[in-house]
Amino acid sequence: MADRTERQPQATIHADGAWLAAVSGATREILDPADARPFAVVAEGDEKDADRAVAAARQAFDHGPWPGTPAAERAALLRRVAGLLVRDREELGLLESRDAGKTVEEGRVDIDCVADAFRYFADLVAAEAPGRVVDAGSPDIHSVVVHEPVGVCALITPWNYPLLQASWKIAPALAAGNTFVVKPSEITPMTTIALIELLAEAGLPAGVANLVTGPGHTVGARLAEHPDVDLVSFTGGLASGTKVAQAAAPTVKKVALELGGKNPNVVFADACATEEGFDTAVDQALNAAFIHSGQVCSAGARLIVEESVRERFVTELARRAQKIRLGRGTADGVECGPLVSEQQRAKVEAYVASALAEGAVLRCGGKRPEPSPERPATGWFYEPTVLDACHREMRVVREEVFGPVLTVETFRTEEEAVRLANDTEYGLAGAVWSADTAKARRVASRLRHGTVWINDFHPYLPQAEWGGFGRSGTGRELGPAGLAEYRETKHVYQNLAPKPVRWFAG
Ligand code: NAD
Numbered sequence: 001m002a003d004r005t006e007r008q009p010q011a012t013i014h015a016d017g018a019w020l021a022a023v024s025g026a027t028r029e030i031l032d033p034a035d036a037r038p039f040a041v042v043a044e045g046d047e048k049d050a051d052r053a054v055a056a057a058r059q060a061f062d063h064g065p066w067p068g069t070p071a072a073e074r075a076a077l078l079r080r081v082a083g084l085l086v087r088d089r090e091e092l093g094l095l096e097s098r099d100a101g102k103t104v105e106e107g108r109v110d111i112d113c114v115a116d117a118f119r120y121f122a123d124l125v126a127a128e129a130p131g132r133v134v135d136a137g138s139p140d141i142h143s144v145v146v147h148e149p150v151g152v153c154a155l156i157t158p159w160n161y162p163l164l165q166a167s168w169k170i171a172p173a174l175a176a177g178n179t180f181v182v183k184p185s186e187i188t189p190m191t192t193i194a195l196i197e198l199l200a201e202a203g204l205p206a207g208v209a210n211l212v213t214g215p216g217h218t219v220g221a222r223l224a225e226h227p228d229v230d231l232v233s234f235t236g237g238l239a240s241g242t243k244v245a246q247a248a249a250p251t252v253k254k255v256a257l258e259l260g261g262k263n264p265n266v267v268f269a270d271a272c273a274t275e276e277g278f279d280t281a282v283d284q285a286l287n288a289a290f291i292h293s294g295q296v297c298s299a300g301a302r303l304i305v306e307e308s309v310r311e312r313f314v315t316e317l318a319r320r321a322q323k324i325r326l327g328r329g330t331a332d333g334v335e336c337g338p339l340v341s342e343q344q345r346a347k348v349e350a351y352v353a354s355a356l357a358e359g360a361v362l363r364c365g366g367k368r369p370e371p372s373p374e375r376p377a378t379g380w381f382y383e384p385t386v387l388d389a390c391h392r393e394m395r396v397v398r399e400e401v402f403g404p405v406l407t408v409e410t411f412r413t414e415e416e417a418v419r420l421a422n423d424t425e426y427g428l429a430g431a432v433w434s435a436d437t438a439k440a441r442r443v444a445s446r447l448r449h450g451t452v453w454i455n456d457f458h459p460y461l462p463q464a465e466w467g468g469f470g471r472s473g474t475g476r477e478l479g480p481a482g483l484a485e486y487r488e489t490k491h492v493y494q495n496l497a498p499k500p501v502r503w504f505a506g
Contacts, residue, residue, distance in 0.1 A: 012211070033380050034330075042190075042213045082118040084201060092191055098330070099188040110163060114163050117167040143493050153173045154223035155169040157236075158237075162185060166184060169182070175486075193213070238400075265304065266411075268417070307411065360387040387405065414439065428450055430449040431454070432452070432455075449468075
């Protein structure tokens with residue numbers, strides 16, 4: 001990466017164009033999930049740091065040039081950022097791998113997707129008409145609906161896709177002309193810090209992009225309640241998201257929530273009728289559940305498979321799951337990294353223990369792997385785990401595990417498949433596998449989830465909205481709706497021939 005700033009290592013709070021240490025002077029070590037060793041130290045901000053960053057964003061919005069910058073110029077800046085991301089792809093991919101534990105290849109793919117998000121929102125605003133003229137039914141009335149930036153945005157992001165989740169907020173927020181304060185997860189802030197440096201390098205005015213590193217219950221909570229914040233966009237778990245919505249309510253700020261999922265992967269027997277179909281469905285079920293060790297909001301953590309193919313399907317799935325090569329994300333040939341933290345692994349272990357106590361049948365995994373040179377004993381590794389004979393009453397089926405744990409349920413009829421797939425308080429994503437296109441589309445149309453894949457799992461498109469039904473959240477990211485989140489709508493009604501109304505006689 002280019003040497004872009006004079007930033008001292010622990011000055012990771014960015015307010016009004018300056019890199020600062022925490023007001024309290026506190027710091028936090030960032031740990032490598034592969035060996036639990038610190039590889040960076042950042043400022044541990046608190047409410048005071050949040051206030052300082054919000055003040056900078058407020059000033060830049062109310063008095064700075066960015067909100068009034070023409071859309072074409074904003075788009076040009078976003079495209080420059082995309083170019084810088086491409087330039088720094090290797091370094092950023094590696095940083096994401098060390099921060100979040102994912103493989104370097106996954107890190108690189110993330111950075112490509114981040115650049116795509118910046119390009120997409122640049123193209124979207126650059127192509128827009130300035131306003132929608134409304135026919136008021138009179139030549140004397142000129143009526144137009146325009147969009148304006150919301151104001152100061154608080155952007156709170158999780159640890160599983162640190163920079164990707166941040167970019168789905170930062171790119172549209174900037175495209176729409178807002179200023180922002182971003183708070184990355186306290187355990188994976190490194191690439192978001194790097195992005196803020198890139199935004200400055202691309203020419204973004206001081207005060208538009210601000211960042212506070214620090215915990216959710218202090219920095220995040222303060223941003224959510226802050227009276228000078230106009231919008232809070234949060235991606236994370238259901239429990240924290242609920243607190244954010246509550247904290248935001250008294251000031252009636254706009255709230256967008258991207259929360260968890262308990263995503264069904266429905267496999268009909270006809271999808272497995274040929275060897276090729278069977279192999280594809282198993283391979284994709286494996287990918288759906290275990291990529292990034294299952295720490296994916298849209299992970300296909302619930303396999304709902306037709307009874308007649310269940311035994312063959314689960315046997316092959318478990319055989320392949322046992323062969324997934326676990327190790328440090330930077331090691332050659334490693335297919336899956338560790339879990340992000342000790343706490344996360346403990347959570348996964350508790351879910352597996354509860355499932356076994358409730359009668360689930362362990363088909364593979366269910367334990368920590370043997371240490372190896374590419375898998376230090378101190379790393380937070382956990383084997384891909386397949387739990388058979390699961391049902392709705394089990395906690396592991398109802399709650400988001402966010403780890404490499406796949407539960408298996410079975411069905412006999414299409415009706416039952418739909419019922420099971422919708423039997424969740426969440427509604428983020430789901431898939432249906434069938435060789436019968438009409439059936440697949442029929443089932444897809446009945447699934448109460450924000451994204452439904454037919455004969456696929458996990459792809460998303462920047463131009464298509466992403467978000468959840470039910471308790472998976474409110475609002476959408478990506479697509480035109482993902483830009484609309486960051487805008488106010490204003491109707492300007494102009495009377496070209498004003499006359500008295502004479503409603504009142506006097
Ligand atoms: P988390 O809820 O613990 O934390 C998310 C962010 O919120 C962090 O920055 C955290 O510091 C902050 N936070 C925590 N408590 C807060 C509070 N009271 N007020 C304000 N901010 C607070 O989630 P996580 O463990 O970092 O991430 C995993 C979760 O994120 C999973 O549930 C996953 O499904 C979800 N997720 C959803 C999507 C999506 O697109 N829907 C994408 C990625 C992750």
